[in-house]
Amino acid sequence: MSLHLVILYLRSRLAGWGALGLIAIVGAFSGFGIMQSATGTADTFMLAKVVVPLMLTVVIVTTTRSPFGEAERTASRSLSLLRGSQLAAIALLAVGGLALAAGTWHSQGEDTRLLLIRNLFGLLGIGLLTALVLGASMAWLIPMLAGFLAIFSAPNELASASFDVLWTWPSRAINDRAALAIVVAVMLVGVLAHARYGARDTLDESH
Numbered sequence: 001m002s003l004h005l006v007i008l009y010l011r012s013r014l015a016g017w018g019a020l021g022l023i024a025i026v027g028a029f030s031g032f033g034i035m036q037s038a039t040g041t042a043d044t045f046m047l048a049k050v051v052v053p054l055m056l057t058v059v060i061v062t063t064t065r066s067p068f069g070e071a072e073r074t075a076s077r078s079l080s081l082l083r084g085s086q087l088a089a090i091a092l093l094a095v096g097g098l099a100l101a102a103g104t105w106h107s108q109g110e111d112t113r114l115l116l117i118r119n120l121f122g123l124l125g126i127g128l129l130t131a132l133v134l135g136a137s138m139a140w141l142i143p144m145l146a147g148f149l150a151i152f153s154a155p156n157e158l159a160s161a162s163f164d165v166l167w168t169w170p171s172r173a174i175n176d177r178a179a180l181a182i183v184v185a186v187m188l189v190g191v192l193a194h195a196r197y198g199a200r201d202t203l204d205e206s207h
Helices: 003-012 015-039 044-062 069-074 078-104 112-134 141-151 165-171 177-197
Strands: none
Touching: 015 044, 015 078, 044 078, 044 112, 044 141, 044 165, 078 112, 078 177, 112 141, 112 165, 112 177, 141 165, 165 177
């Protein structure tokens, strides 16, 4: 696999613009963290712990869009390696940015970094599976729905073990095992499906 092919692949996914989008979101998140530290309004984190990973997810799944439509899914197997590598690189950029920016936030006893990363992985897994079924242009839909459901679920009313963990997991504490199990399962399936098949985009949608 030549370097020229890798560069063309990344350009076709707008990977550079995606990276800039991630940096901008993380920068804004860090700035708000500094502001809330000065004002003492730590309750903002209850919203940010879902909204920020959701915004990062939307940017990442946008970069999975194929400009070649269904033809790419039957192309060389080396594309699976490219898809997986590109996803890993941009996800690591998002994780690193979250880890750095989380230091500016008060989390009221929760492990801020791990909580943000967990929610990012869970929403990203959902986004990748949505891209597989609906295409990258609609991959934001189900993660956004999951985020809104979590936002409107009051964390202090969540039972330690209940069926509603399926839609309230982003609002739960980092030590919630059911929430972690959901994230691991969704992320693993999403990554494997994306590496193997990519987003379900038609040639018309990719223009």
